[in-house]
Amino acid sequence: MGVFGSAIKRREDPALITGKGKYTDDFQMPGMVYATMVRSPFAHAEINSIDTSQAKASPGVLAVYTWQDIEAAGIPGVVPTAWLLPDIKTPDHPILARGKVRYVGDAVAVVVAESRAAARDAADLVQVDYEMLPAVVDVNKALEDGAPQLFDDAPGNLAFDWDLGDKDKTDAAFDGAAHTATLELRNSRLIPHAIEPRAALADFNSSTGELTLHMTSQNPHVHRLLMSIASLGLPEHKIRIVAPEVGGGFGSKIHHYPDEAVAAFCSMQLQVPVKWTATRSETNLTDAHGRDHWSKAEIALDGDGKIVGVRVDTHAAMGAYLSTFAPAVPTYLYGTLMSGQYDIPAIYVHVQAAFTNTAPVDAYRGAGRPEATFVVERLLDAAARVTGLDPAEIRRRNFVAPDAFPYQTQVALAYDSGNYEPALDRALEMVGYADLRQQQAQRRSSGGKLLGIGLSSYIEACGLAPSQVVGALGAQAGLWESAKVRVHPSGSVTVYSGSCGHGQGHETTFSQIVADRLSVDVDQVDVIEGDTEKVQFGMGTYGSRSAAVGGSAIATAVDKVIAKAKKIAAHLLEAAEEDIEFQDGQFQVKGVPDKAQAWGDVVLQAYLAHNLPDDMEPGLEANSFYNPSNFTYPFGTHVAVVEVDPETGQVTLVRYVAVDDVGNVINPMIVDGQLHGGIAQGVGQALWEEAVYDDAGQLTSATLLDYALPRAHYFPTFELDRTVTPCPHNPLGVKGVGEAGAIASPAAVVNAVVDALSHLGVQHLNMPLAPERVWRAIQSQGNGNGQGGA
Amino acid sequence: MAETVTLEVNGKTYEREVEPRTLLVHFLRDELGLTGTNVGCETSLCGACTVHMNGRTVKSCTQLAVQAQGAKITTIEGLGNGAGLHPLQQAFWDEHGLQCGYCTPGMIMAAAGLLQDNPNPTEAQIRESLKGNICRCTGYQNIVKAIAKAAQAGGGGA
Numbered sequence: 001m002g003v004f005g006s007a008i009k010r011r012e013d014p015a016l017i018t019g020k021g022k023y024t025d026d027f028q029m030p031g032m033v034y035a036t037m038v039r040s041p042f043a044h045a046e047i048n049s050i051d052t053s054q055a056k057a058s059p060g061v062l063a064v065y066t067w068q069d070i071e072a073a074g075i076p077g078v079v080p081t082a083w084l085l086p087d088i089k090t091p092d093h094p095i096l097a098r099g100k101v102r103y104v105g106d107a108v109a110v111v112v113a114e115s116r117a118a119a120r121d122a123a124d125l126v127q128v129d130y131e132m133l134p135a136v137v138d139v140n141k142a143l144e145d146g147a148p149q150l151f152d153d154a155p156g157n158l159a160f161d162w163d164l165g166d167k168d169k170t171d172a173a174f175d176g177a178a179h180t181a182t183l184e185l186r187n188s189r190l191i192p193h194a195i196e197p198r199a200a201l202a203d204f205n206s207s208t209g210e211l212t213l214h215m216t217s218q219n220p221h222v223h224r225l226l227m228s229i230a231s232l233g234l235p236e237h238k239i240r241i242v243a244p245e246v247g248g249g250f251g252s253k254i255h256h257y258p259d260e261a262v263a264a265f266c267s268m269q270l271q272v273p274v275k276w277t278a279t280r281s282e283t284n285l286t287d288a289h290g291r292d293h294w295s296k297a298e299i300a301l302d303g304d305g306k307i308v309g310v311r312v313d314t315h316a317a318m319g320a321y322l323s324t325f326a327p328a329v330p331t332y333l334y335g336t337l338m339s340g341q342y343d344i345p346a347i348y349v350h351v352q353a354a355f356t357n358t359a360p361v362d363a364y365r366g367a368g369r370p371e372a373t374f375v376v377e378r379l380l381d382a383a384a385r386v387t388g389l390d391p392a393e394i395r396r397r398n399f400v401a402p403d404a405f406p407y408q409t410q411v412a413l414a415y416d417s418g419n420y421e422p423a424l425d426r427a428l429e430m431v432g433y434a435d436l437r438q439q440q441a442q443r444r445s446s447g448g449k450l451l452g453i454g455l456s457s458y459i460e461a462c463g464l465a466p467s468q469v470v471g472a473l474g475a476q477a478g479l480w481e482s483a484k485v486r487v488h489p490s491g492s493v494t495v496y497s498g499s500c501g502h503g504q505g506h507e508t509t510f511s512q513i514v515a516d517r518l519s520v521d522v523d524q525v526d527v528i529e530g531d532t533e534k535v536q537f538g539m540g541t542y543g544s545r546s547a548a549v550g551g552s553a554i555a556t557a558v559d560k561v562i563a564k565a566k567k568i569a570a571h572l573l574e575a576a577e578e579d580i581e582f583q584d585g586q587f588q589v590k591g592v593p594d595k596a597q598a599w600g601d602v603v604l605q606a607y608l609a610h611n612l613p614d615d616m617e618p619g620l621e622a623n624s625f626y627n628p629s630n631f632t633y634p635f636g637t638h639v640a641v642v643e644v645d646p647e648t649g650q651v652t653l654v655r656y657v658a659v660d661d662v663g664n665v666i667n668p669m670i671v672d673g674q675l676h677g678g679i680a681q682g683v684g685q686a687l688w689e690e691a692v693y694d695d696a697g698q699l700t701s702a703t704l705l706d707y708a709l710p711r712a713h714y715f716p717t718f719e720l721d722r723t724v725t726p727c728p729h730n731p732l733g734v735k736g737v738g739e740a741g742a743i744a745s746p747a748a749v750v751n752a753v754v755d756a757l758s759h760l761g762v763q764h765l766n767m768p769l770a771p772e773r774v775w776r777a778i779q780s781q782g783n784g785n786g787q788g789g790a
Numbered sequence: 791m792a793e794t795v796t797l798e799v800n801g802k803t804y805e806r807e808v809e810p811r812t813l814l815v816h817f818l819r820d821e822l823g824l825t826g827t828n829v830g831c832e833t834s835l836c837g838a839c840t841v842h843m844n845g846r847t848v849k850s851c852t853q854l855a856v857q858a859q860g861a862k863i864t865t866i867e868g869l870g871n872g873a874g875l876h877p878l879q880q881a882f883w884d885e886h887g888l889q890c891g892y893c894t895p896g897m898i899m900a901a902a903g904l905l906q907d908n909p910n911p912t913e914a915q916i917r918e919s920l921k922g923n924i925c926r927c928t929g930y931q932n933i934v935k936a937i938a939k940a941a942q943a944g945g946g947g948a
Contacts (some may be wrong), residue, residue: 009883009884009886010883010886012891013882013883013888013891014875014883015891016888016891016894017866017875017879017882017883017888017891017894017895017898018826018866018867018875018879019824019825019826019827019865019866019867019895020826020867021826021891022825023825023828023892025819025825025829026819026825028820028823116816117809117811117812193926194890194892194926195828195830195836195838195890195892195893195924195925195926196828196830196890196892197829197830245890245891245892246890247828247830247890247891247892247893248889248890248892248926248927250926279832280830280831280832280833280836281832502890503889503890503891503927504889505889669886670886672886673886673889673927673928673932676928676929676930676931676932677889677926677927677928677929678929679929680928680929680930681926681929703831703832703833703835704831704833704835704836704924705833705835709924709926711920711921711923711924711930712916712917712918712920712921712923712925712930712933712934713914713917713918713920713921715917715929715930715931717913717931717934718929718931741929
């Protein structure tokens with residue numbers, strides 16, 4: 001096996017395991033001061049007045065700013081929405097509150113002081129006179145008549161109303177169906193919880209007009225652009241954004257938030273470096289949350305258990321403002337996935353998205369696709385129930401056939417490739433499905449803990465994304481990726497990538513791509529990311545796009561380098577260019593073994609320029625802006641096995657088997673690690689995690705005391721395997737892997753728990769499957785309430 | 791009113807004036823520049839700030855610097871004997887026991903505490919011992935593997 005596909009150890013790690021990795025808060029600058037936000041304690045209120053005089057007089061305080069100061073500075077001062085849908089409402093989101101607050105945590109003022117403690121002390125002295133307004137936190141209630149209104153120009157709190165598919169055809173399919181099933185599904189609100197809270201260190205140089213901003217970013221160029229045009233009004237080329245080590249993101253560090261812009265504003269005003277670091281509760285209050293849907297989902301089948309229609313009506317909470325990419329999440333990353341792995345002739349999805357007095361909701365690991373998979377895979381289990389078929393059999397019966405690709409779904413996507421049954425078969429074999437079904441029956445008759453087996457045969461669309469397609473769908477950006485491959489005169493290589501890793505190991509895997517293509521040692525390749533001054537432009541890392549799009553950009557740039565080197569080699573060997581082969585580091589004249597030039601010699605010639613073809617410029621480097629022609633479509637089957645204690649409702653995940661197809665694998669160790677992490681997050685949602693607001697809009701799960709993040713002893717060892725169906729449309733044959741685990745696993749676990757209780761008449765349970773909820777469902781047996789405890 | 795604190799960190803003695811409310815983690819990071827020890831929460835639950843104090847693991851976000859008066863502190867920067875990687879650091883690298891790396895210093899320090907007390911832990915014991923340390927990236931699987939491997943290699947303690 002070559003370097004592509006081998007589990008080489010990560011070159012990122014030596015710094016990180018010795019404490020030498022530098023995250024944003026680790027940087028110090030001479031004269032640096034500290035910013036602390038003053039945040040609204042209320043979910044909805046008018047601001048009558050703000051008195052900053054006491055805070056300004058507090059020891060060590062340099063300044064206190066409010067919206068008035070932003071306005072006086074004449075900068076745009078907002079954070080924008082970067083994905084627009086027809087008839088969408090995009091009210092302004094000012095970087096400091098402008099007359100009104102709309103969620104607990106909304107930034108009202110900022111205090112800058114010589115120390116963290118002095119800033120914190122003074123923040124408590126800012127007197128804000130609030131006029132309380134009624135709040136609404138639940139998306140269903142927000143859409144009811146008479147609900148408290150967040151914005152005058154968004155009547156009924158409706159941010160947008162969107163649909164996809166053929167409603168009439170779908171309704172007709174239901175009318176003629178042999179079986180139907182309906183589920184009321186809650187997709188719980190989650191807090192991403194990167195362990196590093198958000199942070200920024202802004203340094204404005206008034207003599208050059210340049211702002212250097214170190215910040216926790218998954219996409220520094222996007223942040224620079226939005227910072228320039230919407231927040232600060234500085235020319236884009238005068239802003240340098242550096243994402244140093246970033247301590248996890250999971251989506252939460254994609255979005256453009258007010259706080260980092262406010263830190264930059266403070267530095268521009270005071271002309272000293274200003275550091276802002278969120279506390280855990282602060283980051284939990286203000287990081288964009290994930291999910292938060294209520295859906296009515298229906299499936300219709302014929303007498304043979306073939307699906308004839310799927311109909312979904314979803315209410316999606318958007319929070320107090322429309323965050324950066326929020327409108328895409330419950331629409332084009334959700335409704336388009338409603339065909340799952342199945343050949344479904346009629347689908348209709350209707351989504352109403354509402355403003356609520358909560359933190360904004362935006363992309364969080366999986367972003368729309370876990371929600372869609374939860375709908376589809378819960379419906380498949382409901383279909384198994386109403387048809388009397390085994391959950392594995394109903395899936396098998398409805399899979400898109402392997403010879404049907406490319407497969408056009410009824411919800412816009414064209415699946416480029418797939419082969420679903422082998423992954424299901426392998427997962428069933430690994431878990432010992434038939435034996436487990438026997439054990440389940442025995443346990444039911446013998447008493448004791450109940451056994452449940454849950455399947456999730458997921459598909460996702462990632463490797464975001466073909467720019468023309470997303471442009472037509474509302475993206476205010478292209479989703480290509482850039483790479484520059486610079487070959488140095490000695491033959492070593494530096495890659496500048498627009499991707500921006502934050503734990504994914506890009507420096508390692510991207511080096512593997514280059515080393516493989518150039519037949520150079522992997523240690524001869526360096527990868528630079530995360531600095532707008534070093535990298536030309538980049539869309540960043542999210543949507544499982546870095547290997548498929550960023551990696552393909554690198555591969556394409558390497559191929560351009562090779563093409564030029566081939567011309568040089570042909571010239572040196574006095575052969576025709578088309579007769580030159582590049583293999584194992586040698587440019588070889590086909591069929592003439594002794595006529596060859598080594599890679600290093602050709603590179604050196606490119607720089608010496610003593611003997612180049614006419615009209616060829618010296619040097620050896622290439623740029624690529626790779627724009628994918630389609631999404632990539634990873635798929636697989638996950639199986640969760642749970643034990644449920646009928647006395648207490650306690651659920652224990654006893655086994656978890658995952659068979660995934662992510663196409664060609666660059667580094668299996670890293671791919672497995674991505675799956676482990678994604679599975680853990682999805683299982684976390686299914687069993688423990690939930691962001692909870694009370695009716696007044698207080699986030700009652702703002703700290704780790706209240707939000708049940710999973711720990712090591714909650715999990716068994718995950719059992720993984722793969723099938724390999726390469727992506728047909730990118731040069732590496734790779735698909736995304738970062739989100740797959742989180743997309744597949746919630747449905748697998750919930751299906752398993754419902755399966756454990758199905759003989760009691762339990763048909764559905766909402767997440768998280770905490771003991772009380774499960775216990776109540778068990779207790780409700782026999783009263784006909786199939787949604788017991790939901 | 792500033793207080794004088796004298797303590798030994800990674801074998802070196804420091805004397806500093808600190809505000810009494812200064813947390814040990816901020817003292818290590820801001821005063822001594824030892825930024826390997828991270829802050830991930832404010833409730834002593836995530837464990838990113840785990841260090842050793844007089845040979846025991848403590849969360850430096852719930853210790854005041856003045857409580858460390860006279861103490862011997864070891865941080866991730868001081869783990870091992872100075873000649874190459876500590877067996878736990880090596881095992882975390884070998885087994886892909888980290889992704890973003892933010893929880894890693896605390897995780898390694900907590901694991902060192904475990905192996906000091908129990909040089910041959912079972913997988914269940916390893917998982918239980920990590921109750922106080924949260925990782926959001928790895929699903930813990932390779933962390934557990936790494937600690938088991940370091941234990942096999944006789945990598946207990948600091």
